[in-house]
Amino acid sequence: MTRSELNAELARLKKRIAELENDIAELDKDSCSAGRARETETTTETETELGREEYIRYGRQMLVPEIGKPGQLALKKTKVLVVGAGGLGCPALTYLSGAGFGTIGIVDDDTVSLSNLPRQTLYSTTSIGMLKVDAAVEVLRSRNENVKYVCYPVAVRHDNVFDIVRQYDIVLDCTDTAMTRYLLGDATRLLSKPLISASALRTEAQLVVLNVGPDGPCYRCLFPNPPQHVEACSDAGIIGPVVAVAGTLQALEAIKLVSGHIPTAQQRTMTLFSAIYGPAWRSVRIRGWQKSCIVCGDRATVTESDITSGKYDYSEFCGIPDGYPDIDSSLSISVKELERRIKTPHVLLDVRDRTQYGICNLPDSINLPLSEMLGYDNPAALCSIVDQVNAEALPLFVICRFGNDSRTAVQLLRSSHRIRRVFDVTGGLDMWTEHVDSSFPRY
Ligand SMILES: Nc1ncnc2c1ncn2[C@@H]1O[C@H](COP(=O)(O)OP(=O)(O)OP(=O)(O)O)[C@@H](O)[C@H]1O
Numbered sequence: 001m002t003r004s005e006l007n008a009e010l011a012r013l014k015k016r017i018a019e020l021e022n023d024i025a026e027l028d029k030d031s032c033s034a035g036r037a038r039e040t041e042t043t044t045e046t047e048t049e050l051g052r053e054e055y056i057r058y059g060r061q062m063l064v065p066e067i068g069k070p071g072q073l074a075l076k077k078t079k080v081l082v083v084g085a086g087g088l089g090c091p092a093l094t095y096l097s098g099a100g101f102g103t104i105g106i107v108d109d110d111t112v113s114l115s116n117l118p119r120q121t122l123y124s125t126t127s128i129g130m131l132k133v134d135a136a137v138e139v140l141r142s143r144n145e146n147v148k149y150v151c152y153p154v155a156v157r158h159d160n161v162f163d164i165v166r167q168y169d170i171v172l173d174c175t176d177t178a179m180t181r182y183l184l185g186d187a188t189r190l191l192s193k194p195l196i197s198a199s200a201l202r203t204e205a206q207l208v209v210l211n212v213g214p215d216g217p218c219y220r221c222l223f224p225n226p227p228q229h230v231e232a233c234s235d236a237g238i239i240g241p242v243v244a245v246a247g248t249l250q251a252l253e254a255i256k257l258v259s260g261h262i263p264t265a266q267q268r269t270m271t272l273f274s275a276i277y278g279p280a281w282r283s284v285r286i287r288g289w290q291k292s293c294i295v296c297g298d299r300a301t302v303t304e305s306d307i308t309s310g311k312y313d314y315s316e317f318c319g320i321p322d323g324y325p326d327i328d329s330s331l332s333i334s335v336k337e338l339e340r341r342i343k344t345p346h347v348l349l350d351v352r353d354r355t356q357y358g359i360c361n362l363p364d365s366i367n368l369p370l371s372e373m374l375g376y377d378n379p380a381a382l383c384s385i386v387d388q389v390n391a392e393a394l395p396l397f398v399i400c401r402f403g404n405d406s407r408t409a410v411q412l413l414r415s416s417h418r419i420r421r422v423f424d425v426t427g428g429l430d431m432w433t434e435h436v437d438s439s440f441p442r443y
């Protein structure tokens with residue numbers, strides 16, 4: 001912009017600020033109409049006009065030329081659905097509600113737990129045990145009553161997804177499982193609703209806007225095959241602000257889509273955020289609509305009725321084998337048995353990663369992460385364990401967090417290292433806390 005264009009823009013904004021300040025002054029004069037009257041006024045306002053309270057509330061946002069009053073009215077007319085009121089959903093809901101969307105639907109069947117509080121900022125200690133949808137709406141309503149909130153205390157499933165999604169204009173996928181992502185992706189594509197999808201893990205987050213533009217892809221165009229291995233935040237970890245970045249961007253994309261004045265840069269790009277490694281932000285070009293897509297391609301084979309009837313099976317499609325070997329019962333011991341047997345000479349091997357071992361561990365245990373055993377990254381450590389148990393004929397007990405990685409480790413130690421007295425501790429440290437020592441931390 002040239003200097004004179006900038007000055008003209010500045011003058012226009014100053015004039016607009018003066019108009020809004022005037023409106024505020026008018027309202028303040030009318031002090032007896034505060035509270036109830038204002039409430040009545042806003043709730044009876046039609047979708048095609050804004051109440052005086054709304055001018056004040058949304059004034060800053062309307063001042064942005066790309067939003068303006070038309071954008072604000074468009075937001076007021078729009079129904080947005082947020083599926084998942086967790087780490088992504090909480091910031092997304094906060095800003096969707098703040099922005100003045102007319103209706104916000106919230107779907108989640110989960111209740112608030114203590115481990116949610118660091119990231120799920122709509123909840124407090126007193127919300128623990130409450131349905132997330134109820135706790136979320138209580139806070140959102142206290143911040144913006146103009147919005148109509150609709151709660152669905154259920155999980156989105158094949159037999160309810162179309163009924164719910166059909167009632168909305170835009171959908172935000174704030175869930176955390178592959179199955180729900182495909183289900184929502186398919187339903188929104190078949191109903192031609194834009195889908196704003198995001199995810200976050202550890203220090204990384206990503207965002208993509210789907211089902212928009214003439215050749216914009218659907219979730220399945222982009223990811224025709226399910227992931228081989230999905231890591232959950234509860235295993236891999238997550239930093240609160242990282243997931244908040246992604247959830248906040250989801251709300252921003254929804255505002256941009258509705259206001260219509262901002263070209264959607266994300267139509268064919270994925271936004272990647274990295275808190276620590278490489279450039280913080282990257283925008284990568286993604287593939288467009290795929291004519292081979294089984295939901296929206298030239299010869300699509302999956303229809304709405306295939307999904308609702310259960311004929312198309314999402315669990316089969318996403319079926320991710322747990323990948324852990326079955327261990328013979330003679331090689332498994334319970335945590336109670338472990339408690340007895342560690343009173344005599346033994347070796348206790350904890351195969352969790354070093355970060356988890358650093359959080360809490362059993363006395364006298366040795367830490368050698370399964371990843372290092374499998375990758376043979378640390379042969380000296382493995383050899384010294386093998387030598388020790390062989391030389392002293394000691395039993396080797398293998399433990400992890402939930403009793404999964406320990407099974408793989410036991411199999412490896414038996415097959416590759418020929419250790420015979422190696423035992424898997426069933427249920428891992430989680431069971432130790434449950435049945436042996438309730439003071440041992442769960443995380
Ligand atoms: N099919 C579904 N329908 C509705 N909500 C879903 C569905 N699948 C997952 N969710 C919700 O999506 C949210 C995902 O959020 P997030 O992963 O941050 O939370 P969490 O699962 O409570 O936490 P954590 O993963 O740390 O244990 C959860 O509240 C979960 O209940």
Ligand SMILES: [Zn+2]
Pocket residue numbers: 189217218219220221222290293294295296297
């Ligand atoms: Zn497709």
